[in-house]
Amino acid sequence: MKRYFVKLPRYVIEPEEILIDALRHSDPLTERMELAIQKGSLRIFLYLGVIGLTILFGYSAYLTIIQHKKYLGQAEANRLRLVFEEAPRGKIYDRFGTILADNKEVFDIAVLPLMIPKEDEILSNLSKKLANIVGVPKDEVEEKLRIFRNRVYAQPLPIWTKVNPQIAAMIEKEKDNLPGIKVIGRYIRVYPGGPAFSHLLGYTGRITKEELKNIPNASLNDLVRRSL
Numbered sequence: 001m002k003r004y005f006v007k008l009p010r011y012v013i014e015p016e017e018i019l020i021d022a023l024r025h026s027d028p029l030t031e032r033m034e035l036a037i038q039k040g041s042l043r044i045f046l047y048l049g050v051i052g053l054t055i056l057f058g059y060s061a062y063l064t065i066i067q068h069k070k071y072l073g074q075a076e077a078n079r080l081r082l083v084f085e086e087a088p089r090g091k092i093y094d095r096f097g098t099i100l101a102d103n104k105e106v107f108d109i110a111v112l113p114l115m116i117p118k119e120d121e122i123l124s125n126l127s128k129k130l131a132n133i134v135g136v137p138k139d140e141v142e143e144k145l146r147i148f149r150n151r152v153y154a155q156p157l158p159i160w161t162k163v164n165p166q167i168a169a170m171i172e173k174e175k176d177n178l179p180g181i182k183v184i185g186r187y188i189r190v191y192p193g194g195p196a197f198s199h200l201l202g203y204t205g206r207i208t209k210e211e212l213k214n215i216p217n218a219s220l221n222d223l224v225r226r227s228l
Helices: 015-024 039-066 068-079 120-134 138-149 165-173 196-201 209-214
Strands: 099-111 157-163 181-190 204-206 223-225
Touching (some): 099 138, 099 196, 120 138, 157 165, 165 181
Antiparallel strands (some): 099 181, 204 223
């Protein structure tokens, strides 16, 4: 008696599956599960990719080349900030022990250019708060802040000098609500014998634009000698 072996396929297809496929696809030659990507669609994706990469590289070049100075200053300010504390000058006495030149502490209101808000609405609210404390028109305050906002400078720049100590105390109290505003204390010379002694003993004044160009390594906050 002969024996016959039938080799079954790797995957056995049941009759029910054939019936279901026949119902799903009436014409297997025309209906396919996978469709080829049209050339038009492929071109659209290609163009979109090229445009996206162009915008990305263009904006990166704008930040690294055009805005390099601005963000470098901000990075340096975040990493390191020099704080200058002005020491009082020595008192001058005559031979009888009378004070000819003394020191007096005064307060300036300064602005940190890199800390001033960039948004116009926030800047307007800051100007309003500061104007109410100092007692000057809001437009004047906002104009000054807009000028200083465009400067890349890490050191505080005075906007009002020798303000009333009460105003300085109020600003110091509200410093958390006044971003970019700082109160700076410093010493000035006073002459008990009258202002004529300043010309005899000498005095200092803030550096001018012309002196700033001629004096190496000078800054806007430096004081220079005015008389001997």
